[in-house]
Amino acid sequence: MTITRDTIRKVVLERGKAMEHLMLILRDLETLSGNNQLTTKTLEEVAEEMNLPTSAVAGFVGFYTMFSYKPRARYVIRVCKSGPCNVMGACTIFDAIEKHLGIKPGEATTDGVFFLEKCECLGICSVAPAMMINYDLHGNLTEKKVVDLIERYRKQKPAVAEASGPEVEGRECIVKADGQTKRLTGAIGAIDPLKIDSYLGLKGYEALKKTLKEFTPEQVVQIVKDSGLRGRGGAGFPAGLKWSFMPKGDMPKYTVCNADEGEPGTYKDRILMEENPHQLIEGMTIAGYAMGSQTGYIYVRGEFRRAIDRLQLAIEQARSKGFLGSNILGSAFNFDIFIKEGGGAYVCGEESSLINSMEGKRGYPRFRPPFPAGSGFQKRPTTVNNVETYASAPMIILNGADWYKSVGTPKCTGTKLYCLSGKMNRTGLVELPMGTTLRELIEVYGGGMKDGGKFKFAQVGGTAGGILGPDLLDLPLDIDQTIQAGVTLGSGVVLACDESVCAVDFLLNVLAFFEHESCGQCAPCRIGTSQLHRLSRRFAERRADEGDIDRMIGKTMVMKKASLCALGQSPVMPVTTILKNFRREFERHCDSGHKCPACDKTLRRFYGTA
Amino acid sequence: MSKSPDATLVQAPGVTLTIDGRTVVGRKGRTILEAALENGIKIPYLCYHPRISRTGACRICLVKVNDTMFKTACTEPVAENMKVVSEDAELAAIRKDILEMLLSEGDHNCLYCDANGACELQDLVKRYDAQMPTGEFPRRKREIDEASSKGLKRNEDRCVLCGRCVKACGEIQISNVWQFTGRGSKTHLTSGLFEKIGDSPCVNCGTCSQLCPTGAIMPQLPLGNGFNWELQKESSICIYCGVGCKIDFHKNKEGMLVKATGNGDGPNEGHLCVKGRFGFDFMQKPTRLISPLIKENGEFREAAWEEALDFVAGKLKKIKADSGPDSVGALASAKCSNEDNYLMQKFVRAVVGTNNIDHCARL
Ligand SMILES: Cc1cc2nc3c(=O)[nH]c(=O)nc-3n(C[C@H](O)[C@H](O)[C@H](O)COP(=O)(O)O)c2cc1C
Ligand code: SF4
Ligand code: FES
Numbered sequence: 027m028t029i030t031r032d033t034i035r036k037v038v039l040e041r042g043k044a045m046e047h048l049m050l051i052l053r054d055l056e057t058l059s060g061n062n063q064l065t066t067k068t069l070e071e072v073a074e075e076m077n078l079p080t081s082a083v084a085g086f087v088g089f090y091t092m093f094s095y096k097p098r099a100r101y102v103i104r105v106c107k108s109g110p111c112n113v114m115g116a117c118t119i120f121d122a123i124e125k126h127l128g129i130k131p132g133e134a135t136t137d138g139v140f141f142l143e144k145c146e147c148l149g150i151c152s153v154a155p156a157m158m159i160n161y162d163l164h165g166n167l168t169e170k171k172v173v174d175l176i177e178r179y180r181k182q183k184p185a186v187a188e189a190s191g192p193e194v195e196g197r198e199c200i201v202k203a204d205g206q207t208k209r210l211t212g213a214i215g216a217i218d219p220l221k222i223d224s225y226l227g228l229k230g231y232e233a234l235k236k237t238l239k240e241f242t243p244e245q246v247v248q249i250v251k252d253s254g255l256r257g258r259g260g261a262g263f264p265a266g267l268k269w270s271f272m273p274k275g276d277m278p279k280y281t282v283c284n285a286d287e288g289e290p291g292t293y294k295d296r297i298l299m300e301e302n303p304h305q306l307i308e309g310m311t312i313a314g315y316a317m318g319s320q321t322g323y324i325y326v327r328g329e330f331r332r333a334i335d336r337l338q339l340a341i342e343q344a345r346s347k348g349f350l351g352s353n354i355l356g357s358a359f360n361f362d363i364f365i366k367e368g369g370g371a372y373v374c375g376e377e378s379s380l381i382n383s384m385e386g387k388r389g390y391p392r393f394r395p396p397f398p399a400g401s402g403f404q405k406r407p408t409t410v411n412n413v414e415t416y417a418s419a420p421m422i423i424l425n426g427a428d429w430y431k432s433v434g435t436p437k438c439t440g441t442k443l444y445c446l447s448g449k450m451n452r453t454g455l456v457e458l459p460m461g462t463t464l465r466e467l468i469e470v471y472g473g474g475m476k477d478g479g480k481f482k483f484a485q486v487g488g489t490a491g492g493i494l495g496p497d498l499l500d501l502p503l504d505i506d507q508t509i510q511a512g513v514t515l516g517s518g519v520v521l522a523c524d525e526s527v528c529a530v531d532f533l534l535n536v537l538a539f540f541e542h543e544s545c546g547q548c549a550p551c552r553i554g555t556s557q558l559h560r561l562s563r564r565f566a567e568r569r570a571d572e573g574d575i576d577r578m579i580g581k582t583m584v585m586k587k588a589s590l591c592a593l594g595q596s597p598v599m600p601v602t603t604i605l606k607n608f609r610r611e612f613e614r615h616c617d618s619g620h621k622c623p624a625c626d627k628t629l630r631r632f633y634g635t636a
Numbered sequence: 637m638s639k640s641p642d643a644t645l646v647q648a649p650g651v652t653l654t655i656d657g658r659t660v661v662g663r664k665g666r667t668i669l670e671a672a673l674e675n676g677i678k679i680p681y682l683c684y685h686p687r688i689s690r691t692g693a694c695r696i697c698l699v700k701v702n703d704t705m706f707k708t709a710c711t712e713p714v715a716e717n718m719k720v721v722s723e724d725a726e727l728a729a730i731r732k733d734i735l736e737m738l739l740s741e742g743d744h745n746c747l748y749c750d751a752n753g754a755c756e757l758q759d760l761v762k763r764y765d766a767q768m769p770t771g772e773f774p775r776r777k778r779e780i781d782e783a784s785s786k787g788l789k790r791n792e793d794r795c796v797l798c799g800r801c802v803k804a805c806g807e808i809q810i811s812n813v814w815q816f817t818g819r820g821s822k823t824h825l826t827s828g829l830f831e832k833i834g835d836s837p838c839v840n841c842g843t844c845s846q847l848c849p850t851g852a853i854m855p856q857l858p859l860g861n862g863f864n865w866e867l868q869k870e871s872s873i874c875i876y877c878g879v880g881c882k883i884d885f886h887k888n889k890e891g892m893l894v895k896a897t898g899n900g901d902g903p904n905e906g907h908l909c910v911k912g913r914f915g916f917d918f919m920q921k922p923t924r925l926i927s928p929l930i931k932e933n934g935e936f937r938e939a940a941w942e943e944a945l946d947f948v949a950g951k952l953k954k955i956k957a958d959s960g961p962d963s964v965g966a967l968a969s970a971k972c973s974n975e976d977n978y979l980m981q982k983f984v985r986a987v988v989g990t991n992n993i994d995h996c997a998r999l
Contacts, residue, residue, distance in 0.1 A: 066829050073829070079812030080829040080837070088817030088826070095830070371819070388816065393692035393711040546816070546823030548693045552797070553737035556821035557773050584733045587706050588695045 027060045029068045038075045045078060046404075048086055048386035049367055052093055053328065061138065062098040062160070069095060082387075089388040089545075090369025091145065092328055099134040099141035101179055105157040107632070108147035108290035109489050110447035110521050112535045114154035117631045120144070122169040126176060139180060144632070146372060146539055147290035147489075148329055151447040151521075152199045152454040153191075161331045162189040190332060196300035199293060201454035203471050207433055207441050210417055211457045214301040219336050222343040225304040231349050233420035237312050238357040241423075246316035250419065252427035254439035259284055259375070259412030260487070260516045261592075262438070262505035271399040272317040272407050279319035280408040281310055281361075282384070283416055285326040285333070286368050286375035289488035290539065291519030294443035295413035297455055299326070299333035302417075303340035307363060309416035311350065312423060314361040317409055322363040325380050328370060337365055372543035376591050377410035378402075379545065390547045391591035412517075414443055434460035438504035442515070448484070448522040449476040461502035464494055467520050479524030483607060485532075487516025489539050490596035492603040513603060528624035529608035530615045534562045535628070536600050544593060551594025554585040558597055565615040566625040567635065572616055575605055653718040662714035669697055669709035672722060679722045680731065680760055682849050683798035684710040687906060688807050691799050696731055696760065700724070732764040740769035741776060743793035744850075750789075751851030753864035757796060758850075778824045784834030787842055787856055787914055792825055795852035801825070801844035808907055813838045842913040846897050846906070855895055858917040862888025871899050874912040877970045878997060879903060881912050892920055956988060965992030 037054045041047040051072060056064055064087060073080045087093045103123065107116045120131070123142055127135050134141040150156045153165025157172070159179055164171075178184065192198065197215050218224040225231070237246055251266030272279055283306065287295040299306060310322045326334050341363050344350045352360045366384045368374050374383045378392035381403050402408020418440065422430045431439040438460040446453045450472030458471075464484055468475065475481050484494050486503060492513030494501065501511050508515045523532065541555040561578050564570035582598035589595050605612060614620050629635045648663040655668070655677050662671025667690070672679045682694035692711040699709045700721040709722070721727070738744075738757065746752040760766070769775075778792035802814045802825075813836050817826040828836030845853045867886040874881040882902020886895045896913050898906040918924050928944035929936040939947075955963055966988075968980045977995065984993040 070829055079806075079815070081812055081815035081826055084826045084829045085815035085817045089819050091819070393690070393708065395713065541821055544820035546797070546818065546820045547799075548695055549734050549738055549796070550695055552821055552823060553741050557737070557740075560773050581733075584730055588698050588730050588734060590692060590695065590708075 027058060029055055029059055029065075029071075031071055033058060034068065034071050034075055038072070043076050045076065045082070045386035046366075046384060048072075048076070048078075048083070049090075049328075049369055049383070051076070052087065053367065053369075056093060061100055062094065062102045062141065064093055064095050066095055085388050086386065090371055092370035097134070099138050101139060101159050101183075102141045102143060103157060103159050103176075104143045104145040104148070105131075106146065106148045106155065107144045107535070108151075108539060109485060109532075109535060110147070110151035110291050111154040111156055113448050113521065113523055113527055113532075116155045117627050118169060119155050119157065119167050119172055120631055122172045123176070126173050140176065145370070146542060147288060147292075149287050149293045149296050149327065150194050150199070151291050151293055151445065151519075153193045154447060154453075156194075158329060161329070162191075163194045163329070164191040165193050166191075194332075196297035196332075199297055199454050201446065201452055201456045201471050203452070203456070205470065206457050207459055208457050209421055209441050210298065210305070210414065210443060211301075211455070213305070214297070217302055219301050219303055220339060222304060222340065222347060225302070229424065230304055231308055231347075233423040234308050234311055234349060235355060237315055237423055238355055238359060243316045243318055246312060246423070249427050250316070250422060253422045253430040254427075254434075254437070255415065255418055255422060255430065256438060256505055257412055258414035258418075258442070258517070260289065260490075260514075262515070265411060265415050265418075268399075268409060268411070269313060269317050271397070272319070272409055273399070274318065276318075278321065278404075278406045279317060280403045280406060281314040281317060281319045281322040282377075282380070282403060282408055282410045283310055283322065283324040283413055284375060284377060284380060284410050285324050285330070285413050286372075286380060287327055287330070287413075287517075288368075288372035288375045288543075289490065289517045289519060291447050291485075291488050291521050292445050292517040294445050294455055294518060296330050296333050298413050298417050298443075299324075299330070300336055303333075303337045304344065305420060306337070306413055306417045307340055307344050307350070309419035310363060311354070311361050312419045313409070313411070313416055315359050319407075319409075320360050320362070322361065323366050323384060323403070324363060325366045325368060325374075325384055327368040327374075329368075334365060334367065341365070371545075372539075373545045373591075373593050376593060379591070380410060381408060388545075390545050391593070393590060435502065435504045435507070437506050442504070442518050444471075444503070444518045444520055446472050446520050446522070448520075449479055449524040449527070450474065450522050451476055461504040461507065463500050463502055464520065465499040467503070468499075468522055472520075472522065475522065475524050479526065482523050482525050482527060483529070483604075484523065485521045485536075485600065486519065487514040487599075488519040489536050490514075490593075490599060491516045491519060492599045493607055494603075495607040512599075514599060526624075528622055529604055529611045530562070530565045530622065531624040531628050533600065533604050534559075534566045534625075536604075537562045537597065538632070540593070540597050545591075548588075548590040548594060550585045550588040551590070554581050554589075554594065555597065557581055558601070563633065565612055566622075566629055568615050568618045568620055568622070568625075570612075570616050572613055574616075575609065575612055579605065651714045651716050651718075653714050653716070653720060655720040656722050664714070666714060667710055668699060668701075668707070668712050668714055668718075668720055671714050672709060672720075677722055679709045680763065681710055682756060682760070682796060683800065685800050685803075685847055687847070688800060688803035691803070694796065694798050695734055698727060698730055700727065728764060731760070732766050735761055735764055735766035736769065738796050739766060740773045742778075742795060743775065743791075749794060749851040750854045750857075750861075751794070751848075751864070755851060756849035776821065776824075781832050781834075784832035785838060785840065785856070786834070787840030787910060788833050788838070788845055789854045789856055790825075790827075790833055790852065791854075792852055794850045795825065796850055797823055797825075798849060800847040800849065801853055804843040804847040809839070809841045809843050811837060811839055811841070814844060840910040840914065841908065842910070843898075843907055846908075855913065857894050858914070859892045859894055859920055860888060860890065862886075862890075862892075862894050867894065873902070874908070875971050876909075876911045876915065881908055883908065883912055885916065893917075952988065961989035962992060964988050964990055965994075968993065968995045970995065970997045 069083045073083045129142045131144045155167045156165040255265045256262040374389040379389040383389040398408040442460045452473040456471045537559040541559040544555045546552045582601045586598040650661040660675040681697040683691040692708045697709040701707045782789040805814045827833045881904035882899035898908040900906040930939045966984045981993045
């Protein structure tokens with residue numbers, strides 16, 4: 027369908043003329059286009075209707091990989107090539123599609139039905155390898171399954187309810203094993219996420235009632251401080267302390283939930299949002315009360331349609347029951363929540379980049395100071411927390427700080443959602459006390475290494491995380507002890523790799539990710555990520571010399587010291603830890619005669635060489 | 637362009653800090669870089685420019701704060717008792733590394749670059765002894781658009797993505813023609829909606845070219861070229877309108893004016909419009925009129941001033957006599973001085989005898 031001026035006018039009117047609505051306006055129009063293309067004519071008219079400079083729209087579209095102003099096709103197939111999917115055989119999925127449809131990434135079938143793209147983590151890593159067809163997610167892919175799915179779409183697009191595969195459903199991505207300490211995930215399965223009554227039947231919104239009746243905002247902050255709750259997005263900053271930074275006073279203040287969940291291997295937030303959306307809404311409302319804020323936003327990555335739909339429904343239900351809106355439960359407290367969406371950019375999980383993205387801008391991180399608590403969304407005081415962090419608030423209020431602290435380690439209290447992926451017999455989400463060891467995660471909950479393979483290493487914390495060899499199998503995985511060991515817990519990713527995984531191939535994948543996801547704003551990261559990717563490719567191609575190992579480390583050091591945000595400061599961790607563990611393997615790859623089928627496969631698939 | 641964008645800050649209270657062991661006074665709300673520059677300490681920078689908002693992207697101005705932290709001097713506010721190290725072996729090495737990264741990203745060959753000798757990147761490369769790229773990192777090809785616009789040339793292979801042009805256009809000229817697009821290592825500029833400059837909404841004010849630290853955006857040079865170090869600069873006031881922008885005219889060895897740039901001390905604070913920046917070529921063009929022309933039988937012929945003025949005076953008298961003074965009217969020019977304009981209206985009212993006098997600035 028060609029997009030008419032009238033359609034654009036209508037969409038802009040519906041979504042709102044302000045720049046902050048650009049993402050949703052473009053998403054609507056792209057869907058309406060029928061061929062996943064936003065033509066320059068459409069973009070020009072959007073700019074006119076919204077009274078924006080055309081360059082702002084051009085800059086926006088160019089930043090978010092989910093959009094394209096170049097022609098695509100009726101269905102865009104995005105195949106994930108991030109860490110977990112790569113380890114689980116993403117290459118074979120590309121092979122299968124090329125064999126079946128005759129297209130490579132960046133190409134469309136001649137009939138204009140399918141367009142293939144490679145993409146980074148889709149957030150369903152326990153069912154890797156995975157792909158997305160338009161907005162429908164599919165996992166546990168095999169060559170046969172891919173072909174079947176493609177043919178199903180060719181005949182007819184599946185109805186919305188069944189659009190994403192059943193294996194992707196949140197509750198299906200939880201490891202069914204006893205021995206877990208189910209707090210955040212306790213109600214999952216028992217709750218119907220589409221019905222607020224079902225949440226209310228399990229003490230839902232009791233914590234909010236208690237908060238409004240019994241506590242002042244300062245007391246809520248104090249309870250959260252006492253509980254020891256630390257941010258679950260990756261940096262582990264104490265949540266209560268962060269809330270206390272918000273200035274007092276009547277100005278607009280924003281409570282923002284970071285549901286961008288882009289760190290490869292992470293899928294916990296999606297499960298929490300899909301299966302128990304009210305828990306998050308209640309947690310944010312309590313946080314809003316504690317910070318004197320009137321408005322909440324949940325920034326959900328655009329790929330998570332099911333989570334977005336369920337959250338939207340839950341928000342409406344909460345409004346109609348008086349848990350959101352004016353004078354909540356008869357108190358003087360007003361609070362409402364709105365959803366913002368992402369457009370395919372890992373860096374938008376960085377909180378200041380997320381704020382720019384919420385404003386309808388390119389997701390460039392901001393320098394600090396000013397910090398978000400001083401000047402965040404629309405230059406107003408803003409607090410950003412992860413989904414898991416906010417979702418922990420209701421149970422802390424209901425059961426008290428001491429109860430919360432009763433599990434975990436002294437400085438890292440409570441439970442942690444660990445996201446298992448990679449070469450284990452069982453992958454999925456597990457909820458365990460902070461400080462569970464890698465060995466326990468793999469052997470007990472992961473059911474051991476896949477098909478009896480031998481553990482080689484695990485990447486913990488996501489692509490930005492470190493590599494743990496067998497020597498760290500007994501390291502308690504909490505926020506501080508990982509840092510002391512030179513690695514990080516990050517968002518709780520555990521990607522296990524066996525002997526079949528080549529360390530060089532693995533690092534190449536990591537560094538390709540960083541080059542692709544760097545925002546490009548600051549010089550050391552924009553150029554550094556590109557050069558690191560190139561250097562690691564030299565090892566994969568067996569053209570490197572041993573000096574390249576130290577050159578890689580040197581580059582990551584400069585990036586660590588000089589980059590503007592934590593993305594550019596990250597590669598140092600995976601690079602140095604993998605080189606510490608597998609330096610010999612990298613040295614072997616300096617020999618042009620060295621055989622490495624894993625590297626050969628990657629080079630052939632993604633680099634058109636070897 | 638040297639004036640502070642915010643005069644109120646000049647009165648801000650003082651903040652005492654040390655830079656490289658020297659005690660200096662900065663002003664509250666201002667940055668380490670501003671405090672350093674005001675005190676003659678030359679912290680290097682690329683993306684910073686006093687006329688635009690803070691950017692913090694090139695990371696060249698990185699300094700050490702309180703021994704432990706690396707901060708960009710251009711974004712970090714001064715604080716009481718702050719201890720800043722602006723340069724040591726480690727910082728110099730970082731700067732050199734970043735510069736070498738920038739060199740390898742583009743096509744930075746001074747030999748054929750218009751900015752040679754007037755390039756902030758080149759200055760820093762010299763200062764930190766950055767070396768030529770080895771070629772092992774293939775560079776990104778970006779847009780080269782040297783002909784679509786009458787005012788500007790764009791060679792993005794010389795761009796360091798500092799973002800000064802984006803802000804020059806967005807914050808000074810408020811035209812918002814430039815923006816970044818793409819992402820990561822594929823980031824590049826767009827003018828308008830992926831257009832050539834000449835097809836974009838650009839009004840050719842040229843402010844971006846003046847703020848560009850390299851040769852990525854250059855003004856078209858209508859009257860010939862010259863080596864930057866040979867150019868002689870003379871300041872003057874723009875002849876076009878009543879704002880009276882201060883302009884630096886640059887003359888080459890042959891005495892030709894090759895470019896005009898805004899001078900920061902004038903009311904324009906360094907800014908110019910298309911006329912001030914580009915409208916000077918007529919002065920030295922061979923087609924410039926140097927004597928009056930009178931049209932006879934459809935053809936122009938040269939005439940002496942005496943003859944031409946007598947001719948005009950005769951015609952005016954005749955029109956006044958035949959059709960009355962109100963059939964004559966005059967439009968004065970904004971290019972003339974107040975005194976000239978005063979005389980013009982005096983002439984029209986007192987000599988011609990009509991009130992039909994107006995001025996182009998009112999149109
Ligand atoms: C490149 C990058 C990506 C990030 N992605 C996420 C993310 O997807 N989700 C998240 O909650 N935090 C992410 N973070 C961390 C956020 O910046 C921020 O610290 C976090 O949302 C704060 O919430 P918390 O204190 O509850 O953890 C990311 C950080 C960086 C540097
Ligand atoms: S470190 Fe990377 S992601 Fe962060 S601002 Fe710099 S270029 Fe962007
Ligand atoms: S001048 Fe400070 S980062 Fe560019």
